Each structure stands twice: as structure tokens, then as C-alpha cells.
Amino acid sequence: MTRQSYAPEVRIIRLMCTGRIDLAFVLRAFQKGADGVIIGGCWLGECHYVTEGNYYALNMMHLAKRLLEHTGMDSKRLRLEWISASEGVRFAEVMNDFAGQLRELGPLGEGEGLDQEELQTKLEDTRKLIPYIKIQKKDKLALRLDSEEEYDELYTKDEVERLLSEVVSYWVDPEKCQACMICARKCPVEGILGGKSRIHVIDQELCIRCGTCMDACPDKFDAVCAITGQAVPAPISEEDRILERKAKEAG
Numbered sequence: 251m252t253r254q255s256y257a258p259e260v261r262i263i264r265l266m267c268t269g270r271i272d273l274a275f276v277l278r279a280f281q282k283g284a285d286g287v288i289i290g291g292c293w294l295g296e297c298h299y300v301t302e303g304n305y306y307a308l309n310m311m312h313l314a315k316r317l318l319e320h321t322g323m324d325s326k327r328l329r330l331e332w333i334s335a336s337e338g339v340r341f342a343e344v345m346n347d348f349a350g351q352l353r354e355l356g357p358l359g360e361g362e363g364l365d366q367e368e369l370q371t372k373l374e375d376t377r378k379l380i381p382y383i384k385i386q387k388k389d390k391l392a393l394r395l396d397s398e399e400e401y402d403e404l405y406t407k408d409e410v411e412r413l414l415s416e417v418v419s420y421w422v423d424p425e426k427c428q429a430c431m432i433c434a435r436k437c438p439v440e441g442i443l444g445g446k447s448r449i450h451v452i453d454q455e456l457c458i459r460c461g462t463c464m465d466a467c468p469d470k471f472d473a474v475c476a477i478t479g480q481a482v483p484a485p486i487s488e489e490d491r492i493l494e495r496k497a498k499e500a501g
């Protein structure tokens with residue numbers, strides 16, 4: 251099959267407002283086999299809502315492009331276009347142009363010379379970090395800039411590479427945890443395993459790295475640690491999670 255003859259798979263993310271599009275939606279579309287993703291939204295300044303969500307979409311799209319580059323993908327596979335509901339002709343033109351561009355790029359991964367399995371792993375690893383990325387970049391994501399050129403420069407490649415190489419993980423020090431259960435009650439994703447008289451353990455698969463547990467752990471215990479850019483120690487065994495003071499009380 252030549253590049254000119256293959257029919258690229260394009261995902262159109264269609265919601266009431268582009269402001270509702272999440273970074274995770276874009277990555278998931280590529281994980282599910284899309285060769286390209288196009289987001290069509292109302293023109294800047296013509297939002298139907300007070301939220302002006304299309305500015306957020308533009309901002310988010312630039313960050314998403316950097317994340318795609320991190321996986322080795324060509325960021326031209328993601329496009330945001332302003333197309334209002336009455337612009338049928340423009341919609342057709344844009345879609346034809348995008349399909350042509352994707353034909354030039356070739357199938358996802360193959361066009362970039364990437365191993366499919368490796369690409370899927372990178373996409374999944376990046377998607378799992380989306381909540382963390384949104385927390386870390388919340389100030390920038392909330393910016394509303396004056397021109398599209400300013401948005402082009404908002405996120406640099408180095409900045410995003412650093413963000414992804416210096417990911418912070420949280421870990422409960424079993425020597426310090428006193429099983430007060432405060433952190434588990436405050437975790438927004440119920441990602442902390444524990445209970446009365448049981449040393450608490452963070453489920454790293456569920457954790458979105460918000461840092462709430464570290465803030466919540468009382469100073470006198472100081473049991474939650476932040477670990478940057480490294481794997482956290484393996485969780486202690488179920489038997490070792492019984493708090494020692496309980497054993498003393500029982501004895």
C-alpha cells in the first residue's frame with residue numbers, strides 16, 4: 251500500500267464545547283488506532299458560553315502536541331480548527347486537507363518509524379500522568395493569551411521533557427506511619443490502602459500524584475515522602491502492615 255492510497259483513520263472529537271476536551275481524550279483516540287485527531291470548535295471570541303472554552307482548548311492542544319512529541323509522534327497528527335456550525339464548506343475543505351496531510355505522514359507510528367508496542371506503552375504511560383500534568387501545569391492551562399503565536403510558544407519541548415522526567419511519586423514510610431487514617435480519608439481517588447492499626451500503603455496505579463496525602467499527614471508523624479524521578483520502594487507485605495503498637499497492646 252502506498253502512502254497516497256491508504257485511507258487514514260481520523261477521529262473527530264465532538265462535544266458541545268471544545269473547552270470540555272481533555273488531554274486524555276486525545277491520547278486515548280491515538281491509543282485506539284486513530285492516525286489523526288481533529289478538534290473543531292467555534293472561532294475565538296464567538297463562544298456561546300461565558301467560559302470561552304475554546305481558549306482553553308487552544309491552550310490544551312499546544313500542551314497535547316508536546317506530549318505527542320514526547321512519545322515520538324509527529325504533532326501534526328493533532329489539529330485544532332475553528333469551524334462554526336454554519337461553515338459546511340470550510341469543514342469539508344479542512345477535513346480533506348487534514349486527510350491529505352495524514353496520507354503524507356503515513357499510518358500512526360509507521361510513518362514515524364516507531365515500534366507499535368513501544369508507542370502504545372509510551373502513550374499509556376503518558377495518559378496515566380495526565381492528572382499529574384494538569385496539576386503541575388494548572389496555572390499555564392488557565393492562561394488566556396492574546397494571539398495564537400503566543401500560544402505556540404507557551405510550552406517548550408525542554409519544559410515538557412523535564413516535567414515527564416521529574417515526575418513526583420508519593421510513598422508512605424512504614425517506619426513512621428501511625429495509621430491515623432487521615433490521608434486515606436482525604437485521597438481524592440481512594441488510592442491509599444490501610445485501616446485501623448494498619449500501616450498505610452499508596453496504590454501507585456491509582457495515585458494521581460496530587461500531594462494531598464503529604465499535606466494531610468500530621469507533622470508529628472511526617473510519614474508521607476515525595477520521591478522525584480525515581481521508582482518508589484516496593485510496598486511492604488500484608489503481614490508487615492499490622493502496626494507494632496497493636497502487637498504490643500495485644501501482648
Ligand code: SF4
Nearest residue numbers: 437457458460461463
Ligand atoms: S498523592 Fe494524591 S492521589 Fe496519590 S495517594 Fe496521595 S492523596 Fe491519593
Ligand code: SF4
Nearest residue numbers: 427428430431433467
Ligand atoms: S496520615 Fe500519615 S500517619 Fe496517618 S495514616 Fe496517613 S501516612 Fe500514616
